[in-house]
Amino acid sequence: MAFLVERSPRRIILCAVLLTLLCLLGTKPVCVAREVQVVVSGSIAKQLEGSWGGFEEKTGIKVKPIVLGNWFDVMEKLPVMVIGGLAPDVIYHDSATQADLYHKGVLQPIEHYVNRDKINLKMWPEPIINAYRYAGELYSLPTAVSNWVTFYNKDKFHAAGLDDLPTDWNGDAFTYEDLISIARKLTRDINSDGQVDEFAISGFFASGSVQGIHLWGADWYDADQTEFIGNSPQTLAAITELRRLREAGVVGGNWLQGTAAMMTEQPYYLNTLATTMTGSGGLFSWAVGILPKAVGRWAHPGFHSIGVRRFQSGRGMGVHQVYDDRSRGFRKLRPGRKQNTCLTPGHRGLQPPLGGF
Known part of the structure; x- marks a missing residue:
């Protein structure tokens, strides 16, 4: 998917979102809401406009986005909206937001909808x-x-007599030991003044390599994200291994500026890379390889997702009572259209917005 994003990041995002929405819709000719409210971060709202339009064209269901400033605003404001009974039907979220919303009771399980459709x-x-x-x-x-x-600089690799990095994620080539060995060959003191001029790797994962522990099968929290396990023997052993890279003096510099030969990053960086390379006429030859393998070749990816908010009023009313009231209120406003109007998600077993949900 990384190479597809390089060619057309906007198109790939729109197609992926539309595909998910249509999968969730299902194929049964059931009564659905004619408008769906979707909360979304302002950081991605513009890119999703084409997806909403495509979904409406395919289903006849209008998507009304409710844009909150950023992902932190989604985490802070959405729970309050749910408690107040003002929340939208669907939540477009990223990976960090998902965990926060789950633990705050904002999201509802969807397995039964997936099985039904x-x-x-x-x-x-x-x-x-x-x-x-x-x-x-x-x-x-x-x-x-x-x-x-x-991401790596092919010119620097070849100048050091190194082969390109492998691309087979399931293979055994390119271990963590290989990374350290390669990094030592790529780190250079060009002026012989005792100071490193070119580093091997500008950064190993983000935020001080906190994601790097996954290469050893370690984690910071348990599977349910209810207990901190960062002081477990497995995690401490992973941290010790990560320190070897820092202690080797091979981490530093800036990959895009040519003072580092490698950089671990997510494929969205291709957008930045394409812009920079185009504007400068091309800085150097580069390529993308796999992560090194320690115990495994595991990483914590980022992802965007669609979920459904938990149906509750926050005022002590039962779920069915809330939606009965909303349904009656809507029918008063739209007389004579009761037969083909189902505006209340989850109301008496009618199909919720976006079908599969």
Whole structure:
């Protein structure tokens, strides 16, 4: 998917979102809402406009986006909206937002809708779907996934007599030990003044390499994200291994400026890279390789997803009572159209917005 994003990032995002929405819609000719409210971060809202239009064209269901400033605003404001009974029907969220909303009780499980509409979960890799499960329950479906890869400067690799990095994620080539060995060859003191001029790698994952522990099968929290396990022997051993890279003096510099030969990043960086290379006429030859393998070749990807908010009023009313009241109110406003109007998600078993949900 990384190379597809390089060619047309906007088109890929729109197609992925539209595909997910249509999968969730199902094929049964049932009564559905004529308008769906979707909360979305302002950081991605513009790119999704084509998806909303495509969904409306395919289904006749209008999508009304409710734009909140950024992902942090989604995490802070959406729970308050749900408690007040003012929340939208559908939530477009990223990976960090998902965990926060789940633990705040904002998302509802969707497995029964997936089974009802016979959505084939095998269209996504199993580890991706498992990332949406908490205590065995499925809470969202993916629209886009961005895994970690290694960007590298081919010119510097070849000048050091090194081969290109492998691209077979399931192979055994390019281990963590290989990374350290390669990094030492790429780190250079060009002026012989005792100071490194060119580093091997500008950064190994983000935020001080906190994601790097996954290469050893370690994690910071348990599977249900209820217990901190960062002080477990497995995680401490992974941290010790990560320190070897720093202590070797090979981490530093800036990959895009040519003072580092490698960089681990997610494929969305291709957008930045394409813009920079085009504007400068091309800085250097580059390529993308896999991550090094320690115990495994595992990483914590970023992903965008669609989930459904938990139906509750926050005022002590039962779910059915809330939707009965809303339905009656709507019918008063739209007399004579009761037969083909179902505006209340979850109301008496009618199909909720976006079908499969």
